[in-house]
Amino acid sequence: MKNTLHEAYVALLKNELIPALGCTEPIAVAYVAATARRILGMMPEHMVVKCSGNIIKNVKGVKVPNAGEMRGIEASAILGMIGGNPDLALEVLNAVREEDVIKTAQLLETGLCKTEKLNSDAPLHIVVEMTAGSQSVEVELRDGHTNIVRITKNGEVLLDHNDKAKDEDGNSRYYPRFTLEDILDFADQVDLDEIAPVLERQIQCNMQIAEEGLRNRYGANVGKTILAQDQDNVEVQAKAFAAAGSDARMSGCILPVVINSGSGNQGMTVSLPVICYAKYYQVPHEKLLRALLVSNLIAIYQKSALGTLSAFCGAVCAATGSGAGIAYMMDGRKEIIEKTIINTLANVAGIVCDGAKSSCAAKIASCVDAAIMGYKMALRGNTYHSGEGLVKSDLDGTIQTIMNMGRVGMHNTDQVILDLMIQS
Secondary structure: OOHHHHHHHHHHHHHHOOEEEOOHHHHHHHHHHHHHHHHHOOOOOEEEEEEOHHHHHHHHOOEOOOOOOOEOHHHHHHHHHHHOOHHHHHHOOOOOOHHHHHHHHHHHOOOOEEEEEOOOOOOOEEEEEEEEOOEEEEEEEEOOOOOEEEEEEOOEEEEEOHHHOOOOOOOOOOOOOOOHHHHHHHHHHOOHHHOHHHHHHHHHHHHHHHHHHHHOOOOOOHHHHHHOOOOOOHHHHHHHHHHHHHHHHHOOOOOEEEOEOOEHHHHHHHHHHHHHHHHHOOOOHHHHHHHHHHHHHHHHHHHHHHOOOOOEOHHHHHHHHHHHHHHHHHOOOHHHHHHHHHHHHHHHOOOEOOOOOOOHHHHHHHHHHHHHHHHHHHHOOOOOOOOOOOOOOOHHHHHHHHHHHHHHHOHHHHHHHHHHHHHO
8 A cells, every 4th residue: 555545544534533512514503603703703683594405404303412402503503603612613512501502592582593595516515694783704614514615704805715625626525545455454554553542532432422322311212222122232232332322412412422424423333333343252452443444434435425415324334334344353354344335335325314313323223234234144155246236346336336326316305305304
């Protein structure tokens, strides 16, 4: 492997595997609002939050962390404006106080904040406008949950990175080359001192919120329901822990999650099943860390072809990654890992995203179940073959085809889902 690719993978993981408090879409809204308030320098009299359809979809049904029972774009924006600290990025609401929540509830009743749908080609796009007397501020974020690309105050441009929002090929984010062989070489050879702190944080944070979800009642209690079936079974544990983390996170739990591809649900799904298997089989810690490298990078590989937000459920990509990580950790053969990935994608690639909410936990459990089955099939030499649905003659072709189906083929589905959600 070339050293440049090695360095690119390390940098990518450090950039992707970061902590976030709560669902990343309402947090992104709060982050932009907190930034706008800081630049305005005073309490706004009016605020307009313009969001792309995918942001509206993912904020509608999920609780805002540190906000009690409040949900939605306007609650996220006002709480971020009142008590958010933009220096904390995706943990912007970590410093929120009880009086901030009370004030937010009061301001929601006044009509201070309005939401508008933003017509944009970017699935992840937020613009916050604030005014106070003669003062005005506009802050724009796109293509990344903390990627502020433009700031204006009183008509003066303070920041303009719109020209850097996409690379020269028109892609919203830059990714290095991905192949399974490259990822496995990297996982085998990398000096863990370069990346271990990031992975250790992922283990600590994501296990902590999963355990919280299993101890207490959150959402529909999917994780607790699954674990009650057989708490000594590793396959049940893998599904239950991943689901329980989502139960807690979708219900406003204030514990941070280390994300993957901009998503906390994906960050938990890509890591917790691997961790459960490692604990159950007493896998050496170094092997667990290397397996998490495989899991995280396989998930990012798929998302690099899919895009940030779409009608394609991201838990599919994350669970496929965790299946690959388990296969790497427990078996290690490239052909088993490859078949695990194909078997998982051929099974659950049609699951749609209808926003962030409590049922995400169930979708996660279903995807993890598919990944485990895909791995067990691979161990028996069973896999799906080229020409069967969207399966192609090689792994890369299969991934690109299925992600293209999600990005392009499900574009209209995404709009229909949003329209139906707004009608409710």
